Amino acid sequence: MSSYQDSDSLPPRSKVGLAGFSNPGLELGEGECERAGMEDKMEGFHLDSTTGASAGQAESQKRRGLAVRFRGVEVEIQGRQILRDVAxxxxxxxxxxxxxxxxxxxxxxxxxxxxxxQAKSGQVTLGGRPLTKNLRRMLCYVMQQDIFFPNLTVKDTLMCQAHLRLPDSVTFAEKDKIISVLVEELGIKKCLNTIVGNDFVRGVSGGERKRVNIACELxxxxxxxxxxxxxxxxxxxxxHSLIATLKHYAVKHQKTIxxxxxxxxSLIFHMFDKLLLMSDGEMCPLYNGDSPPVISASDLQVAYYGQASRIVDFFADLGMPCTAHENPADYMLDKVKESPEVRQDIVDYSNEFRISSVECPLLSKDETDPHLQSMAGELSEVKIAGTDGEGAGAELEEVESPQWASSFWMQLRTLTARNFKQQRPQILSLINVMKTLVTSIIPGLIWFQVPREEDQVKARAGMVLSELPLAIPQLLVHITISFWLTGLNGAGAYFADMGIIALSTFTAEALGLLISVVFLRIDQTMAFSTSVIVLTVLLGGFYIQKLPFWLVWLRYLAIILFSFHATLQLEFTDDTSFRCAIQSFSPHCAAAHLNNPNETAYIPAQEILDQFIIPLPVWGNILVLVLYRRVVTQKRAGVAVMVCWAVAFIVGFIPMLGWNNLEKINSTDLLVTCQFENVISMDYMVYFNFFGWVLPPLVLMLLIYTEIFCMIHKQLTKKVSASASDPSRYYNKELRLAKSLALVLFLFAVSWLPLHILNCVTLFCPSCKKPMVLTYIAIFLSHANSAVNPIIYAFRIKKFRTAFLTIWRQYFCCKKTPDLEDNLQNEKTDHQEVQNAV
Ligand SMILES: Nc1ncnc2c1ncn2[C@@H]1O[C@H](COP(=O)(O)OP(=O)(O)O)[C@@H](O)[C@H]1O
Ligand SMILES: [Mg+2]
Structure with missing residues (x-):
């Protein structure tokens, strides 16, 4: 039965019925009405609705679908109207x-x-109830991108998801049964033991991957x-086969899709029951913030809503007939994109039906329209009747469900197993095994059986520090080899060190996650992480023990400090183990040597530990590691970010705080010798400034840029598919930007490296002669660096250049130029176009 036949208010030119615009109750055939009946509706409540699954979820027990209604949906993002009265x-x-x-x-x-x-306005109901947090659990969303752990098999992937999403009360056998039923139904049984894979690792095919994604959601x-x-x-x-599967699933289990x-x-198109055709937003006036956009009916977005099979009649009736050999889906998409006039005709015609429609009512025309209000009344009656999945939401909504379906331990177990399976190929790869062996054996050989003497205390501490950042699986091999090769403090310390280092690794991982959550962008994350790593290593207790009193608090930001201190405390436990050096720092050794020069004296362990200034006892250091995740919240991490930038600033002032050659300079000839090399300590310039703060970020930036260029190059050489927009429009711009930044980096290196190299020569080869002219060139380059950057920006970034030239002409050449604002506005539009294209 056609809707226009049921309604008095339909426009005369309607010759075809658009069933979707009619009262849904009238749409259902007899058999369908039976299927949508109350009896079936209640079937879902035999399930444990808090969890989303029944134990032993059999075919007949599947939860039934719920009606989804949306009307008047308006969405605005960043002042731009994206959705307009969609229903x-x-x-x-x-x-x-x-x-x-x-x-x-x-x-x-x-x-x-x-x-x-969140929509700006409009209403979305599920089973007749507004969408609440609880009701959202009745929905599943299969995103466009399939995100998986590539090294897991399909079976492992589904089992992990089942463990995480189903309650612990569902037994392993029952989960297995649910998975078997699903894979049978989705046709992925044959690839259960194949790895999922991704672009780099071969695995299941694209279609199978999508089905796995759907299975996870189901x-x-x-x-x-x-x-x-x-x-x-x-x-x-x-x-085709994927949509056929979905269609079969919807009909068989009465699910809403x-x-x-x-x-x-066209084959796929005809499998759909209903169609909501949306026109694009080109005609939508841009909201400039001053005056709200005026939306006329023709600016609305629904170009067609109704039975998919009627679309051909709809266009024919509109005077745009689709010929028999044309695919109706392609035809209508072409039409809505053709020209603003054609689009307006389509939307206008669609609106004529929407005025009298219950399923897709037109709200924005006039909310107070009595006709519309009667339509709304009709809609509530349908809800109360509850014959079409409406009303069912009420009962579901009342059931309070826990935040997570599975318990903490189940999640921990599943995620650990999943990570291990995912990492296994990397962990066991030849290159990784080699890396672990090399990084264990070489330090072990360098510090082979370090003598237990005062002179070797620093070497022993260095050995302890190098163990910290390794990941857990390699930890065992690494510690076992290096610990025993270097001859550290026995079995007790070996096991305790293992625990502390594991804790420190977890904490570092938590910190890494936190940084990535705070920044969200990979380039910012990398830049910030570099600062954190450098700061952590510097302040970790090994390189710098004494800081000015007002900077002491900084060292507590370095998580490595706590594990380093704890491992030191475990290493230096025995008062009679370490022989005193001839020139000892220890008062105890000095006294012993004075009393009896021929007898071997031992330095008290506490005096060694005092050298490292360890404020907390061993258990305190461990407690900090355990509590770290709780203590470092997002807000505090934000403060830490600020602190890090402040520290970077302060680093430049360190020579003024005491790390300089002031003591070596005779106060009488201060004026004569006041040259950079004489005043500044070369230890500071080379070890701290160059090796610590300049070289590592430079190398890291170099690596990052190499990766960025590889990525852009890969995107640009990608074959452009017919449906995708041309990636070069976007990536060429990115490439240009990356090149500009790389140029800045390159000039930085060229400008500063000569000076740093000369500093290295001064420190490591004091007798070497350096031509003065080289020194002057190096100094000139370092100063020129700051002047060069604005020039690069001016020549490589159009926006900067436009502004620069405009200001130049206006103020220095006294010429009238087009308005700066206009220029910038044009730039903005260009940028917007590229974004839209993407
Ligand atoms: N977060 C966002 N910020 C700004 N614009 C957005 C955002 N998300 C989507 N848009 C814009 O909304 C419009 C619709 O996007 P989308 O819903 O992804 O379209 P479709 O899925 O039909 O291709 C696009 O023009 C897009 O640029
Ligand atoms: Mg999309």
Whole structure:
């Protein structure tokens, strides 16, 4: 039965029925009404609805679908209207296709329906209830990208997901049964033992990977499934079989499925029950912040809502007939993209139906329209009737469910096993084994059986420090080899060190995660991590023991300090182990030597530890490591970021705090010898400044840039698919920016390295002659560096150049130039275009 036949208010030119615009209750055939009946609806509540799955979830016990209704959905991001009065209804057993040109807002709508982003206005109901946190658990969302651990098999992946998402009360055998049923249904049984893989590691095919993704989501037996372009990147037959599987699943289990889809074949297109065609937002006026955009009916976004099979009639009726040999999906996409006039015709015609529609009502025209209000009343009646998956949400909503389905221990066990499986190939790779052996044996040989003498205390401490940053699996091999080769403090210390180093590794990993969460962008994370690493190593207690009193607190930011101190405390325990040096720093040794020069004296362990200034007892240091994750919160990490920049600033002032040659200079000839080399300590300039603060970041930046260039090069040489927008539009711009920054880095290196190299010569070869002219050139270069950067920016960055030239002409040449604002505005539009294209 067609909707326009049921409604008095339909426009006269409507010759075809758009079933989707009609009252959903009238849409259901007799059999369908039975399926959507109360009896079936309650079936879902036999399940444990707090968990999303039943124990022994059999076919017949699957939770039934819930009706999804959305209307008047408006979304605005950064002042730009993305969705405008979008509406629709999907019932259990139905498959709704979301179609539209790229950028028309399909993903955004899916995000609103899943509650991931908040709409500015509008209403989304699930089973007749507004979308709450609890109800969101009835939904699943299959994102466009399949994100997996590539080294895990399909079976492992699904089992991990089952352990994490299903409650512990579901036994292993039951989880196994659920997985078997799902893989059978999704047709991935044959690849259960194949690894998932990714672009670099060969694994299951693209279609199979998508099915695995869907299977992961279906483990919890959701009522509603939302998928974002599940067929993108798949060939046509794989796409067809995937959508056929989804359709079969929706009908068989009466699930509600909404999927965005890009350019489906006509075979695929006809499998969809309903279609929501969205036009793109080109006609949407840009909101400039001064005056709100005026949205006329033709600016709205729904170009068609209704039965997918009626789309051909819809366009024919509009005077745009689709010929028999054309794919209706391609045809309508071309039409909505054709020209603003055609688009307006389509949206206008669609709106004529929406005025009288319950499923896709037009809200933005006039909220107070009595006709619309009666429509809203009609909608609530449908909800109360509860014959189509409506109303079911009420009961589900009331059930309070725990935040996590599985227990902490189950999560810990599963994640540990998953990480191990994922890392196994790397851990056992030849290069890694070699690396572990080399980094264990070489330090072991360098400090082979370090004599237990006062002179060797620093070497022993150095050995302890080098163990800290290694990952746990290599830890055992590394510590076992290096500990015994160097002859550290016996079996007790060996096991205790192992525990402390493991703790320190966990803490470092937690810190790494925290930094990545705070920054979100990989380049910023890398830049900040470098500062943290340098700071941690410097302040970790080995290189610098004494800091000015007002900077002492800084060392507590270095997590390595605590494990270093704890391991030192475990190493230096025995008062009679370490022989005094002839020139001892220890008062005890000096006294013993004075009393009896021929007898071997031993330095008290405490005096050694005092050299390292260890404020906490061994258990205190361990406690800090254990509590670190709780203590370092996001906010505190933010403060730490600020502190790090401040420290970087302070480092430049260190010579003024005492690390200089002032003591060596005769106060009488101060004026005569006041040259840089005489005044500044070369120890500071070479070890601290050059080796500590200049060289490591430079090398790291070099590595980062190499990686960035490789990545951009890879993207640019990628074959451009017909559907994707040209990557060169975006990546050429990125490449140019990266080149500018690399140039800045290169000039920095060229400008500063000569001076640092000359400093090294002064320190390591005091008798070597350095031509004065070289020194002057090096000094000139270092000063020129600061002057060069603005010139590079001016020549390589258009925005900078435009502003620079405009100011130059206006103020120095007294010429009238186009408004600076205009120029910048044009730049902004260019940038926006590139972003839109992407
Ligand atoms: N976080 C965001 N910030 C700014 N614009 C966004 C954001 N997310 C999406 N958009 C914009 O919203 C529009 C719709 O995006 P999207 O929903 O991803 O489109 P589709 O999935 O139909 O291709 C695009 O023009 C996009 O640039
Ligand atoms: Mg999208």
């Amino acid at each position: 629709g209804t999907v019932l259990p057993g139905e498959l709704l296709a979301l179609m539209g040109p790229s950028g028309s807002g399909k993903t955004t709508l899916l995000s609103v329906l899943t509650g991931r982003i 483990l919890t037996d959701p009522s509603v499934m939302l998928l974002d372009e599940p067929t993108s990147g798949l060939d046509s037959s794989t796409s 909404i999927s965005s889809i890009h350019q489906p074949s």
